[in-house]
Amino acid sequence: MPELLTPATLYIAAAILLPFLPKGLLRQIVCVLVPFAGVAVFWSLPPGTYSSFNLMGLHVGLMQIDDLSRIFGLIFSIAAVLAAIYAWHVRDTIQQVAGLLYAGSAIGAVFAADLVSLFVFWEGTAIASVFLIWARRTEGAYAAGMRYLIVQISSGVVLMAGVILLYRETGSVAFGAMELGSLATWMIFIAFGVKCAFPLLHNWMHDAYPSATVSGTVILSVFTTKLAVYALLRGFPGTELLIYIGAAMALFPVFFALLENDLRRVLTYSLNSQLGFMVVGAGIGTPLAINGAVAHAICSILYQALLFMSIGAVLYRTGTARASALGGLYRTMPLTMFFCLLGGASISAFPLLSGFVSKSLILSASGYEEYFYVWLILLFASIGAFVHTGLRLPWLAFFGSDSGKRPKEAPAHMNLAMGLTALLCAGIGGFPAVLYGLLPNDVAYEPYTLSHIVTQLQLLAFVALGFAMCVRFGLLAKPERGILLDSDWIYRKFFFALTIGLYRLVNGTWKFSSRITLARLDRFIAAIYRTHGPQGPLARTWPTGSMVLWMAVLLGMTLVLAYI
Amino acid sequence: MTGPNPPRAGSPARLPWLSRHLLWTEDRIKVRRLVWALAVLCTGLALADFFYHKHVYFEIEDIPGFYGIYGFIMCVAMAIAAKVLRVLVKRNEDYYAPYSVESEEHPEADLGRENTHA
Numbered sequence: 001m002p003e004l005l006t007p008a009t010l011y012i013a014a015a016i017l018l019p020f021l022p023k024g025l026l027r028q029i030v031c032v033l034v035p036f037a038g039v040a041v042f043w044s045l046p047p048g049t050y051s052s053f054n055l056m057g058l059h060v061g062l063m064q065i066d067d068l069s070r071i072f073g074l075i076f077s078i079a080a081v082l083a084a085i086y087a088w089h090v091r092d093t094i095q096q097v098a099g100l101l102y103a104g105s106a107i108g109a110v111f112a113a114d115l116v117s118l119f120v121f122w123e124g125t126a127i128a129s130v131f132l133i134w135a136r137r138t139e140g141a142y143a144a145g146m147r148y149l150i151v152q153i154s155s156g157v158v159l160m161a162g163v164i165l166l167y168r169e170t171g172s173v174a175f176g177a178m179e180l181g182s183l184a185t186w187m188i189f190i191a192f193g194v195k196c197a198f199p200l201l202h203n204w205m206h207d208a209y210p211s212a213t214v215s216g217t218v219i220l221s222v223f224t225t226k227l228a229v230y231a232l233l234r235g236f237p238g239t240e241l242l243i244y245i246g247a248a249m250a251l252f253p254v255f256f257a258l259l260e261n262d263l264r265r266v267l268t269y270s271l272n273s274q275l276g277f278m279v280v281g282a283g284i285g286t287p288l289a290i291n292g293a294v295a296h297a298i299c300s301i302l303y304q305a306l307l308f309m310s311i312g313a314v315l316y317r318t319g320t321a322r323a324s325a326l327g328g329l330y331r332t333m334p335l336t337m338f339f340c341l342l343g344g345a346s347i348s349a350f351p352l353l354s355g356f357v358s359k360s361l362i363l364s365a366s367g368y369e370e371y372f373y374v375w376l377i378l379l380f381a382s383i384g385a386f387v388h389t390g391l392r393l394p395w396l397a398f399f400g401s402d403s404g405k406r407p408k409e410a411p412a413h414m415n416l417a418m419g420l421t422a423l424l425c426a427g428i429g430g431f432p433a434v435l436y437g438l439l440p441n442d443v444a445y446e447p448y449t450l451s452h453i454v455t456q457l458q459l460l461a462f463v464a465l466g467f468a469m470c471v472r473f474g475l476l477a478k479p480e481r482g483i484l485l486d487s488d489w490i491y492r493k494f495f496f497a498l499t500i501g502l503y504r505l506v507n508g509t510w511k512f513s514s515r516i517t518l519a520r521l522d523r524f525i526a527a528i529y530r531t532h533g534p535q536g537p538l539a540r541t542w543p544t545g546s547m548v549l550w551m552a553v554l555l556g557m558t559l560v561l562a563y564i
Numbered sequence: 565m566t567g568p569n570p571p572r573a574g575s576p577a578r579l580p581w582l583s584r585h586l587l588w589t590e591d592r593i594k595v596r597r598l599v600w601a602l603a604v605l606c607t608g609l610a611l612a613d614f615f616y617h618k619h620v621y622f623e624i625e626d627i628p629g630f631y632g633i634y635g636f637i638m639c640v641a642m643a644i645a646a647k648v649l650r651v652l653v654k655r656n657e658d659y660y661a662p663y664s665v666e667s668e669e670h671p672e673a674d675l676g677r678e679n680t681h682a
Binding site: 136210258318320367405406450458459476 | 581583617647652675
């Protein structure tokens with residue numbers, strides 16, 4: 001019996017046990033406590049590979065502990081606790097089980113020492129998380145979940161194919177740094193890219209995340225994409241292509257986030273842009289850049305979760321997250337507003353908050369390596385984050401034109417979850433040394449230099465002024481009901497229309513050819529019927545008299561011939 | 565930056581502490597004053613560039629007030645670009661119906677709607 005202990009085992013065991021517990025307090029307590037037990041499993045272990053065994057000749061290791069996996073394991077566990085507190089009100093067994101399995105798979109994937117166990121947990125995150133979307137139980141959510149599942153499972157299948165090819169090439173399935181070059185590594189790279197929401201592979205996120213339940217979206221925002229960032233950091237650090245992919249990723253979602261009406265979708269675009277920073281960090285690959293990517297993943301998990309929680313609370317109380325239907329909520333939801341502003345300030349990299357200490361690592365790394373245009377784009381994306389998430393989002397939800405809605409303040413457990421997350425955002429910003437101490441590389445970095453603080457404050461103040469001008473002179477697009485076309489149009493409309501067109505073409509051709517064939521066949525049968533049918537000349541019963549006559553003629557002819 | 569004031573259900577005194585202290589956001593004059601204060605702050609921060617040694621990665625950062633200028637211009641530019649983009653990409657909410665959640669309301673079972681009478 002191989003040893004199977006990894007934090008994921010605990011989550012899976014708890015998920016199996018959970019449906020047998022009575023609905024209520026006990027279940028919530030289990031959901032909150034499991035991540036603590038998970039941390040206890042790995043935190044005290046020294047670096048190394050544990051729970052390894054041979055599986056059909058493959059060397060499989062379930063728990064690889066090093067600085068990179070440890071910090072991702074920790075932040076995933078923290079996020080799982082926060083999400084469980086936020087979801088305290090949920091009585092839906094499916095969501096509770098799916099949440100546990102999803103967090104467990106993500107943490108399992110982080111500790112996977114080989115690509116086979118990575119694949120298993122990779123697919124596990126896809127299958128578990130889709131239930132958080134289906135838990136909404138509407139036709140639209142069912143369709144969105146299906147699309148999400150197809151994309152995620154495809155990512156896993158491509159990963160599997162890549163792993164098989166790699167195994168044939170190298171004879172090993174160990175998960176370490178790879179180089180792009182062979183088909184195998186390209187396939188693994190693309191599989192990671194799908195989950196990481198690379199440009200043009202990104203749309204599953206904006207489609208699926210806002211389709212989930214109130215608490216489901218918060219959980220979804222944490223794991224899948226950051227798991228992909230982790231996989232890129234371990235598998236492809238220093239791959240130059242990633243720098244350009246990351247820059248494009250940071251840039252394009254900005255415009256969509258500025259237009260989107262669904263505030264939860266504004267946040268997915270904003271998340272996509274933040275992922276771009278991490279991908280750039282992974283691509284630059286210097287110790288400082290890798291540290292930056294890891295630190296930004298951690299900070300981004302926290303402030304994005306905080307933002308999703310606050311908008312989730314608005315949705316929970318008002319029944320909508322549409323900007324066009326919201327506004328003026330600061331009157332009755334001041335705490336939620338405060339947490340939203342704090343999350344927004346964190347993502348905008350206000351000094352003393354988490355975004356400042358992580359984003360500046362990546363910006364500095366791109367500066368040191370002299371990627372000028374990438375640096376300009378990242379600066380643009382930071383400005384964008386402040387405009388669309390730091391200013392526009394809270395302005396539309398909590399200030400702006402009054403919607404007349406007077407919802408009650410978010411429930412206590414949501415405020416508690418938001419409060420704890422906010423505390424972590426401020427704590428990391430205030431005491432960056434704690435975070436830096438946990439990062440994989442030993443690099444001295446001081447975020448709070450006079451230069452950094454003044455330039456960042458200058459940037460923020462001018463952008464805020466620019467935003468005020470845009471609002472004053474009507475340059476900022478007003479929120480309107482509607483959706484934005486994105487690359488998902490290709491498969492949701494174009495491929496759909498193509499399939500319908502193809503169906504009509506094949507159907508029409510079949511109908512036409514079968515009609516022609518049938519008509520010919522009918523005519524052929526009719527012709528045979530005419531000759532061979534009951535009335536046909538060949539089937540007629542001829543009178544015996546005529547036969548006798550013909551016999552006489554034949555005999556006569558024989559006689560004549562005989563006498564000639 | 566403020567919208568019209570509809571008649572309130574109760575007096576501001578019944579609002580939570582934090583909300584009471586933010587009622588000024590509905591006062592156009594006070595908001596305008598805030599924007600002016602922001603402009604003064606911006607000027608101050610731009611002038612600050614002359615008084616310390618800026619640690620730079622690229623030459624362009626040496627321009628005094630570079631971050632402010634870049635931030636302001638890009639903020640306005642992205643707002644305008646987004647407005648143009650909207651003409652191209654915006655569609656009705658039922659564009660993908662019935663295979664999308666945009667065309668439906670959030671199910672009530674997942675919500676905890678409650679209103680205050682403040």
